[in-house]
Amino acid sequence: MDDKKLYSPKVMKYILDKYGFKFSKSLGQNFLIDGNIINNIAETAELDENSGVIEIGPGFGTLTQVLCSKAKKVVAIEVDKSLEKVHKETLDYDNIKIIYEDFMKVDVVKLIDEEFQGMDVKIVANLPYYITTPIIMKILEERYKISKIVVMVQKEVAERLNSTAGSKEYGAITLAVNYRADTRIAMIVPNTVFMPRPKVDSAVISFDILDKPRIQVLDENMLFAVIKASFGQRRKTLLNGLSNNLKLPKEQIKMVLERAGIDPGVRGETLNLQQFGDIADEIIKLSN
Template structure:
């Protein structure tokens, strides 16, 4: 492991000076809150278990606070940044503050939700301070697009962290909980105070650890088929599965038949089911492969 480089990381004064020089003000539209505490970014890297042979992808690097801490340890870091000004400035920041590691850094100037490939070796880890407004869609997209990502640690709004790591039957268990669990074992990995950000957000932040399943979920149903059942079940979460899945199955009777075949009570509700149970329901779908999922509520992705 490389030794930490004195003064290479960004402190509060460094962040504000960089932002002022670039004419940057963090925007709510893009969920930007810059980390200004070096101890916090090093803690994130430690918690993520980043190794010297890791190829890390970071989404939303901003001014480079976490990027520099990742470069202290990882073999390579690829940062995905949508903001024009921030993307243009980040390589120069890396070159100035950590020149001996600059050749280990790559920048992709793009919306993370549109990224389908990355330069260099395939990523083995995802570590990011995700923009609050798109955290769940970005996380799921990256896990789906880059199957080589074995370990993930993301900092998100505390409420979103709770939802991602929730267990069945908890009050906040929902679409993000089930879909994240399709890919990985998910758990809360700590809390982050508001005072380490500039500007300080109005919400608390949390760390979420995701370790990819060593073997894919054992099911004959595809991810799309399983996710269609999940979306239908939580679109009307107060209803029993018999009623909630009626549109998905074609009728309440067909939904009940699929549930019984899957060994799930038709009177159960979506928030009580594991991802494995959703997969069994998908396997029992009438006219499998042709059942249509209802229109998804965009806000449900954050629930």
């Protein structure tokens, strides 16, 4: 397979027709057909002979083919079992294992322990648009032993993940990502490099996982409860949003905000991660 470039539309169409494969809209299947983009994704992931890669949704295998050529081992997780017969032809490599399962149901901690002993593990993927946020939150919340995430996502999602306080894209997921990683948008990808062609452009975003969370808090669950409550009703003031969504008396929230040095009349989108941490800590102190 090494001499056959899977991203060639001609090669892809021939093999898919051969196996009677039909693209699934419900699974968000859009396969990459641009070799430069695929190689740039692999370069962004900084793979070498000690790299272990988890690929979510390999699809036809265009990115997988390049990952196998650069990493020590690739474990690809594919929800569409109808692709198994295709993969037997397209992904005939000694250093790959394909698991036909929904990534959201996979015990990734166990998988990493069993499959990647002594390797530097990274997650690299062209993510389906419809489930991008749940996948990223699963990765961050379950704290895998990984050093990097490089994923293709919808352009506006990448902008949200990489935004700053006060911007319209800034939200709860921005803060969740910021808590665990440094992010950068590596490239913008036009919709013309996919088969079939999606309606919107994409972007490749890189996450460098921090050795420890960016801030230290008394209770991590409270931090995320505060963040979620603050963005639950974006137009409300911080005082009203926290009181309504955390089910706490306004007087108590007002005292918390005063102790944290934050104006009760501001909106959550104006605060940075440390300020959310200060609020969470003050709530914990008051409850003890």
